[in-house]
Amino acid sequence: MNELEFLTWTRGPGLDIAVGIFLLGVLWRLIEIYTLGRKKDLAAPRHAAGASGLHTVFRRSLPPPGMLKRSPVSYIGGYIFHIGLAIIVFLGAPHILLIQNLVGLSWPSLPSQFIGLTAVVTMAAMVVMLADRINKPVKRFLSTFEDWFTWAVTFLPVLTGWMATQHLLLPYTQMLALHILSAEILLVVLPFSKLFHGFTLFGSRWYNGRVNAHKGVPV
Amino acid sequence: MQGPLIDTLARRGVTRRTFLKYCATLASMMALPPTAGRAMAEAMAAARRPSVIWLPFQECTGCTESITRSHSPTIEGMIFDMISLDYQETLMAAAGHQAEEALHAAMQDNAGKYLLIVDGSIPLGQDGAYSCIGGRSNVDILKEAAQGAAAVIAVGSCASFGGIPKANPNPTGAVSVSDLVKDKPIVNIPGCPPIPVVMTGVLAHYLTFGSLPELDDKGRPKSFFGETIHDRCYRRPFYDQGKFAKTFDDEGARQGWCLFELGCKGPVTHNACATVKWNGGTSWPVESGHGCLGCSEPDFWDGGGFYKALSAPADPLKFAAAAAVVGAGAGVAVSVANRVKKSAAKATHETTTLADLEK
Amino acid sequence: MSLDSIPIHVVPPGEPGLTGNAPPLLRELLEMVRRLLETGEPSAIDLSALPLTPADLDWLRDKLGAGEISVTLQANGESTLNETACPGVWWVTHHNEQGAVTSQFIEVAFVPDLVKAHPQDVEIGSGYLELLVSDL
Numbered sequence: 229m230n231e232l233e234f235l236t237w238t239r240g241p242g243l244d245i246a247v248g249i250f251l252l253g254v255l256w257r258l259i260e261i262y263t264l265g266r267k268k269d270l271a272a273p274r275h276a277a278g279a280s281g282l283h284t285v286f287r288r289s290l291p292p293p294g295m296l297k298r299s300p301v302s303y304i305g306g307y308i309f310h311i312g313l314a315i316i317v318f319l320g321a322p323h324i325l326l327i328q329n330l331v332g333l334s335w336p337s338l339p340s341q342f343i344g345l346t347a348v349v350t351m352a353a354m355v356v357m358l359a360d361r362i363n364k365p366v367k368r369f370l371s372t373f374e375d376w377f378t379w380a381v382t383f384l385p386v387l388t389g390w391m392a393t394q395h396l397l398l399p400y401t402q403m404l405a406l407h408i409l410s411a412e413i414l415l416v417v418l419p420f421s422k423l424f425h426g427f428t429l430f431g432s433r434w435y436n437g438r439v440n441a442h443k444g445v446p447v
Numbered sequence: 448m449q450g451p452l453i454d455t456l457a458r459r460g461v462t463r464r465t466f467l468k469y470c471a472t473l474a475s476m477m478a479l480p481p482t483a484g485r486a487m488a489e490a491m492a493a494a495r496r497p498s499v500i501w502l503p504f505q506e507c508t509g510c511t512e513s514i515t516r517s518h519s520p521t522i523e524g525m526i527f528d529m530i531s532l533d534y535q536e537t538l539m540a541a542a543g544h545q546a547e548e549a550l551h552a553a554m555q556d557n558a559g560k561y562l563l564i565v566d567g568s569i570p571l572g573q574d575g576a577y578s579c580i581g582g583r584s585n586v587d588i589l590k591e592a593a594q595g596a597a598a599v600i601a602v603g604s605c606a607s608f609g610g611i612p613k614a615n616p617n618p619t620g621a622v623s624v625s626d627l628v629k630d631k632p633i634v635n636i637p638g639c640p641p642i643p644v645v646m647t648g649v650l651a652h653y654l655t656f657g658s659l660p661e662l663d664d665k666g667r668p669k670s671f672f673g674e675t676i677h678d679r680c681y682r683r684p685f686y687d688q689g690k691f692a693k694t695f696d697d698e699g700a701r702q703g704w705c706l707f708e709l710g711c712k713g714p715v716t717h718n719a720c721a722t723v724k725w726n727g728g729t730s731w732p733v734e735s736g737h738g739c740l741g742c743s744e745p746d747f748w749d750g751g752g753f754y755k756a757l758s759a760p761a762d763p764l765k766f767a768a769a770a771a772v773v774g775a776g777a778g779v780a781v782s783v784a785n786r787v788k789k790s791a792a793k794a795t796h797e798t799t800t801l802a803d804l805e806k
Numbered sequence: 807m808s809l810d811s812i813p814i815h816v817v818p819p820g821e822p823g824l825t826g827n828a829p830p831l832l833r834e835l836l837e838m839v840r841r842l843l844e845t846g847e848p849s850a851i852d853l854s855a856l857p858l859t860p861a862d863l864d865w866l867r868d869k870l871g872a873g874e875i876s877v878t879l880q881a882n883g884e885s886t887l888n889e890t891a892c893p894g895v896w897w898v899t900h901h902n903e904q905g906a907v908t909s910q911f912i913e914v915a916f917v918p919d920l921v922k923a924h925p926q927d928v929e930i931g932s933g934y935l936e937l938l939v940s941d942l
Contacts, residue, residue, distance in 0.1 A: 259778025
């Protein structure tokens with residue numbers, strides 16, 4: 229397989245397969261999770277200020293009192309790389325072009341220099357968080373293969389995309405093909421790993437908030 | 448035509464200095480040291496004419512046209528006088544059995560020494576019946592002719608990589624020369640059509656040094672196919688500045704900006720168009736405002752559309768809807784199974800009393 | 807239809823400046839000139855094989871200057887062989903019939919080979935002269 233065939237495969241059949249598996253997995257898991265249902269709480273609902281699903285959705289985006297000091301890397305690094313990823317994926321011009329090509333929607337993009345800078349900051353945050361995970365005995369003990377694997381699967385598309393636009397190491401087209409391939413691996417892995425939190429996050433926060441609000445506890 | 452090439456050229460009004468100048472430029476294009484131009488001129492001027500057999504298979508004669516009619520009268524064309532072209536269906540006067548006899552005579556007289564030029568792909572479907580000459584299939588003819596050849600030169604993308612006959616769904620089962628001939632040195636000169644000077648360069652190299660030029664991993668002469676169109680494109684600075692034509696008639700197109708977003712395959716295409724150009728150096732596709740099609744790369748017909756940017760998805764998602772339906776189906780099926788399990792559990796549920804616990 | 811009616815105006819993307827690839831060529835030329843003096847061996851630098859921008863070439867041409875001799879050769883397009891201010895260093899440019907530069911060299915030689923007449927050609931010339939003489 230030469231570089232053109234490789235790129236053609238990643239743009240064509242590879243993308244088809246990855247998006248197919250992604251959609252299949254996401255719909256399957258969302259339907260499965262949300263049709264499970266929960267037993268109705270028959271107790272009389274209590275009321276407390278700040279106790280509701282919506283409150284919890286927002287509250288859990290902020291660190292609980294004191295936690296920011298205890299593990300600053302997890303919180304600050306976590307914020308940086310999540311926001312960074314969102315900026316790169318949804319505001320990078322080539323990504324918007326891709327989405328426009330696939331579904332016809334488009335919106336304004338940010339300058340590519342800014343996206344490049346964001347990618348560097350995002351990667352730095354991810355590397356610091358990985359180092360922290362390795363260095364802290366408790367975090368290391370709690371880490372499973374899935375944690376290391378999903379870190380790599382998330383990191384690679386950022387790295388290859390940045391290297392492709394900066395023309396590092398490999399010719400642009402080869403790096404582009406690797407970037408597309410790594411993003412496709414991410415699409416395939418996402419529905420079946422902890423990365424699915426991108427879809428379930430707010431739902432489960434709402435659920436937890438709701439259950440506890442019924443008991444009059446703001447969580 | 449007998450005697451050294453220089454006399455032949457002189458008869459046609461090509462002076463020695465013109466020839467020297469041509470060889471200097473040819474050596475420069477082939478990235479040979481500057482002194483090679485002189486060596487080339489001397490060797491070629493006095494060369495003994497090698498026998499060349501040219502076999503046309505599944506082809507359109509565009510390659511022959513490119514070389515023989517490129518820009519008359521070219522030295523490229525005249526270089527053909529320095530070879531003894533013993534069989535070339537398009538150009539030879541003989542026809543029918545006479546032509547076949549010429550072919551066999553050349554193969555016998557020069558066994559082990561002749562150069563075999565092939566243009567066109569070779570169909571293998573239906574035992575090769577899709578393309579026959581004189582009642583024999585192309586694959587038979589190629590195998591026989593390759594046996595006695597010193598080297599094989601595959602001219603054009605069809606002979607080099609299968610080309611358009613091999614394009615999906617490849618109805619004739621077309622293959623390239625290198626798919627069939629394994630025990631001979633093969634030079635691929637792809638392009639649709641190939642650049643004439645590449646052909647001359649390979650012949651000149653063979654006559655001067657008695658060997659084939661250095662080849663890349665796809666069997667192409669490195670000196671002509673070593674760099675991509677993109678690397679040497681005069682519009683490259685626009686690419687680096689992020690200035691792209693979005694349509695063929697917008698402001699960007701008029702300003703001569705990069706054609707990447709209009710599907711230019713320059714970044715993945717190895718060829719010399721950007722430096723050698725076409726029609727005697729007049730222009731080349733990108734200069735005339737159209738992106739590179741990638742014609743010198745394998746399977747360029749199936750490269751995902753000529754007008755789609757290399758970074759855009761090649762095909763609209765084919766399985767997406769089906770996958771979504773299957774996914775939703777799987778989700779519903781699993782949730783039904785879960786419900787059944789739950790209600791089964793509920794049905795078998797027995798109330799535990801205090802008495803049970805005390806047992 | 808004239809080409810002017812096609813509304814395409816190619817705007818040059820700003821000439822890239824000096825790359826710093828030209829100065830080392832002067833050292834190489836010095837070596838080559840010394841070799842020419844010691845052994846009489848001519849040599850050449852293929853300018854189209856080097857990553858030189860137009861600005862680099864201008865810089866080089868400017869440094870080498872113009873000498874006394876310029877030879878123009880009409881052979882399948884014009885070629886110019888100009889001696890630079892350093893005798894023995896020649897700036898050789900080959901054009902095709904359309905006037906585009908096909909290759910460019912700096913040759914170090916007492917006289918570039920292309921200028922010298924080849925003995926075989928001289929022989930033909932002598933034959934022609936003999937013919938002229940016999941007609942007298």
